[in-house]
Amino acid sequence: MEILVVGGGCASCDTVYEETRAAAAELGLDAKIRKVEDLVEMVQMGIMTVPALVVDGKVLSAGRTLNKKQVKALLEKVL
Amino acid sequence: METISAAWLFFQNQILGMKWLNELIGRALAAAGLDTGETLGGILQFFLYDTVKIFVLLSVLIFGISYIQSYFPPERTRRILGRFRGLWANILAALLGTVTPFCSCSSIPLFMGFTSAGLPVGVTFSFLISSPMVDLGSLVLLMSIFGARVAVVYVVLGLVVAVLGGTLLDKLGMERYVEDFIRNAPHIQSDSATLTRRDRVVYAKEQLLSTIRKVAPYIFIGVGVGAVIHNVIPQTWVETILGDGNPLAVVLATLVGVPMYADIFGTIPVAESLLFKGAGLGTVLAFMMAVTTLSLPSLIMLKKAVKPRLLAAFIAICTGGIILVGYFFNFAQQFLI
Incomplete structure (x- = not known):
């Protein structure tokens, strides 16, 4: 499983990245978590609002500052 | 008619303006032995009254606005805009800019998403100009401080700058100066999820909390600076530098x-006290527009997506537009307040 946290340059994006790492750890996921700050990659994924959460190519959330609980709920849905 | 205008006056002064709160704070400070006519007491009164007022108004506003905004995710805005051409597209973009939610770090991904979907650069810029300059929250806050007429004219002129700015960028043929990787990007049609009423309330609450956390420092700084201007800086200085002279x-x-x-919420208290000290109405409103619309961090980000020519044209058009709006307000001040 590949989890991407898209967005850089603001505090919200950093927050979501940290919360996602914590959520994945609590769920015991064997996932690769990466932060995407590259604009080209962003536009290719069709992301328009950041921070966004993308799992295996599917956009689960965009433009929301998710906390750990919310990330966990979203991840559990796609497990 | 008289009852209506009395009711409106009450609404404007006591509900939006919360004048009762100012009196209450004044009395509390007097009871604590501080004279609000003196510098220190005056600073404290301005600071306490303005921070409480702004936070209360802000909380109510952001909740309501976020609820409305949950109906306009960027994907939908982009779809709507795609159906219009010419000036109408610019006007609609400026209007939608006031209700589409996004944080400033999203402005570049948004710009790219709009452009790669084939929206003209001018339309996208109308959206990007109006979005920070005019929002529903600022309309109500401006009403609370400067009165309804100023607020409405501010919003209308903000929209005019956005529409004309975008149109002008288009006419100047700025389309060429978008970075190639954006023009060549594939257009991804992303769908936005359908939300229930409960989802929207949750979303509005989230937005409220995160916005308050984000803007709180600006409000404290803004009100602090405003309080010092209000009570320390001599009137003649402000009048000479920023007044009619x-x-x-x-x-x-x-x-x-x-x-x-x-x-914008942090700049309003500064504008308020400058106006009180004799600065021109247009001068303080131009200052507010300039602070919110253009800033170094946002320009640095925009630089990654557009070539220098377009960036320069964007800065020049916004600055020019804001200056014109400022002179208009200074001219119209006597009719507005």
């Missing part, structure tokens, strides 16, 4: 405001 006051205020980055 200086024909270049609007230009000065705009140029000082451009590189600064602050939230």
Whole structure:
């Protein structure tokens, strides 16, 4: 499983990245978590609002500052 | 008619303006032995009254606005805009800019998403100009401080700058100066999820909390600066530099405001106290527009997506538009307040 946290340059994006790492750890996921700050990659994924959460190519959330609980709920849905 | 205008006056002064709160704080400070006519007491009164007022109004506003905004995710805005052509598209973009939610770090991904979907650069810029300059929250806050007429004219002129700015960029053929990787990007049609009423309430609550956390420092700084101007800076200084006496006051205020980055809610208390001290209405409004619309951090981000020519044209058009709006307000001040 590949989890991407898209967005850089603001505090919200950093927050979501940290919360996602914590959520994945609590769920015991064997996932690769990466932060995407590259604009080209962003536009290719069709992301328009950041921070966004993308799992295996599917956009689960965009433009929301998710906390750990919310990330966990979203991840559990796609497990 | 008289009852209506009395009711409106009450609404404006007591509900939006919360004048009762100012009196209450004044009395509490007097009871604590501080004279609000003196500098320290005056600063404290202004600071306490303005922070409480702004936070209360802000909380109510952001909740309501976020609820409305949950109906306009960027994907939907982009779809709507795609159906219109010419000036109508610019006007609609400016209007939708006031209700589409996004944080400033999303402005570049949004720009790319709009452009790669084939929206003209001018339409996208109308959206990007109006979005920070005019929002529903600022309309109500401006009403609370400057009165309904100023607020409405501010919003209308903000929209005019956005529409004309975008149109002008288009006419200048700026389309060419978008970075190639954006023009060549594939257009991804992303769908936005359908939300229930409960989802929207949750979303509005989230937005409320995160916005308050984000803008709180700007409000404290803004109100602090406002309080000092209000009570310490001599009236004659403000009048000489930013009042009728200086024909270049609007230009000065705009140029000082451009590189600064602050939230509109943080700039309003500064504008309020400058106005009180005799600065021109247009001068303080131009300052507010300049601070919110253009800032160094946002320009640095925009630089990644567009070539220097377009960036320069964007800065020049916004600055010019804001200066014109400032002079208009200074001219119209006597009719507005």
